[in-house]
Amino acid sequence: MLISFCLLVEGHFVIEVLLVVVILFQLSRKSYKPPKKPLTEKEVDELCDEWVPESLHPPITKEMEEQIQTPVLESAAGPHTVIDGREVVNFASANYLGLIGHEKIIDSCTGALEKYGVGSCGPRGFYGTIDVHLDCEAKIAKFLGTPDSILYSYGISTIFSAIPAFCKKGDIIVADEGVHWGVQTGLQLSRSTVVYFKHNDMDSLESTLEKFTRGNRRAEKIRRYIVVEALYQNSGQIAPLDAIVKLKEKYRFRVMLEESNSFGVLGASGRGLSEHYGVPIEKIDIITAGMGHALATDGGFCTGSVRVVDHQRLSSAGYVFSASLPPYLASAAITALDHLEGNPDVITKLRSNITLLWNGLSDIVGLSISSNILSPIVYLKLKKSTGSFKDDMKLLDVIAQHALKEDSLLICTSKKSTLDKCHLPAGIRLFVSAGHSKSDIQKAAESLKRIAALVLSDLN
Known part of the structure; x- marks a missing residue:
């Protein structure tokens, strides 16, 4: 019995030694390399002829080609502009x-x-x-009554540079589901935990804030933000700032407010939502806005406390790595604010035009106004949706095409790229300007009512 056991142990030992030897032998061997045989010119040509590079983009469909064919402006994007040599009334530019x-x-830009x-x-x-950059920043801060401001070179890059500058991985952001693409991009770049609440619904916002804070000790130690637009580009609705501030203070969140469409428009003197x-x-902890709308220039700004502004000068990608705003655009912004x-009567004129258009479109067939009465973005959506965003857009595009072709009226629909994750209903956006005349407003209302009755009569 003892002899058998010893033989068994010795046998295992021999096998293990052999396995170790084999492993060491395999590791010490040089890897096999096939003999190098250069390809002949004919073989190279054949391989090149057979090679088909992978496409950089999906196949372009007829529908995509139609989207690319947009009207091209041949003059300034004022209340009246020129397209294909023909003057049209322009309701597609945010020249508030x-x-x-x-x-x-123009004189300030020339100088x-x-x-x-x-x-x-x-x-x-x-x-x-x-x-002139420093003068513009000081002018904006003084106008809004904030300690400091910072200029960005491109309007939409302001918000998607500011968000990642303050919000990092592990932070919590509660955002409105209706925010536009620029805000969405900033949220994505931040790598924070992002949760959306129902569009402009304060009950939904409070419920979301409570879920994050109730019994959550970890939430007390991390940064928490509420991100909203003052005036939503995708709906024309105005955010209820008074309610948002109360919730912010109750649940100890910070508020980041995007004011591109409300700056120069809302408030008695155009100072915005506050x-x-x-x-x-x-x-309001952080306010951002593009200057390409009310101020008729380009670039954007962020305003708030001195610490908020100084932090961006060191860590905001759109500021640190971009060439600064061309001086003539900063000069134009100063002149526009002056x-x-x-x-101040220019704001009164704008609101008068908005009201006039509202009254003119009050009984339009198949469409309803879903925007706020003070919004310069008059947003028309279908009363009865087809159930498909794509099909809704086709109907609305037909209306826009008829308006341009038959009545020389330039309007735009709420087209979205594949990157835009907003799920609000499709609509027609009319950008009202203080520069529009009474006849411009009446023409737009009469044209849309006639064309909507023709295109949408079958849906009613």
Whole structure:
């Protein structure tokens, strides 16, 4: 018995030794390399002829080609513009205060071009800061009553640079489901935990905030933000800032407010949503806005406390790595703000035009106005949806095409790219301007009522 056991142990030992030897032998061997035989020219040509590169994009369909064929403007995007050599009434440009082509703004741009040239040719933090940038930042801060402001070179990059500058992985962001693509991009770049609440629904917002904070000790130690638009580009609705601020203070969140469509429009003097609701502006932690709408220039700004602004000068990608705003555009923004302060009646004229268009479209067939009565974005959506966003868009595009072809009326639908995750209903957006005349408004209303009755009669 003992002899058998010893033989068994010795047998295992021999096998293990052999396995180790085999493994070491295999590891020490040189890897096999097939003999190098250069290809002949004929073989190379054959391989090249057979090679088909993978497409960089999906096949372009007829539907995609139709979307690419958009009207091309041949003059300034004012209340009236030129398309294919024909003058049309323009309700597709967010020229809210009617300042595109304004003589004072053109003069300020001409003077800045002569003094500074076309571009700054460098980022702000290196060699791209020019005195007019500092003047513009100071002007915006003074106008809004905030300690400091920071300029960005491109309007939409303001919000999607500001969000990742403050929100990081592990932070919590509660955002409205109706925010536009620029905000969505900023949320994605932040890598934070993002939860959406129902569009402009304060009960949904409070319920979401409570879920994150109730009994959650970890939530008390991380940064928490509420991100909303003041005036939603995808619906024309106005955010109830007074209710949002109360919820912010109750659940200890910070508020980030995107004001591209409300700056220069809402409030008695155009100072935006905080003035409209009478909420102290210091209760809003971060405010961003593009200057390509009311101010008829380009670029954007973020305003708030000195610490908020200084942090972006060091860590906001759109500021640190982009060439600074061309000086003539900063000069145009200053002139536009001066004009707004000196002519507050321009806001009265804008609101009068909005009301006039509302009255003209009140009984339009097949469509209803879903935007706020103070919104310069008059948003028309189908009373009876087809059940498909794509089919709804086809109907609305037909209306827009008829309006341009038959009545020289340029309007736009709420087209979305494949990257846009907003699920709000499709609609027609009419951008009302203080520069529109009474006859422009009446023409738009009469044209849309006639065409909608023709196109949508079968849906009723």
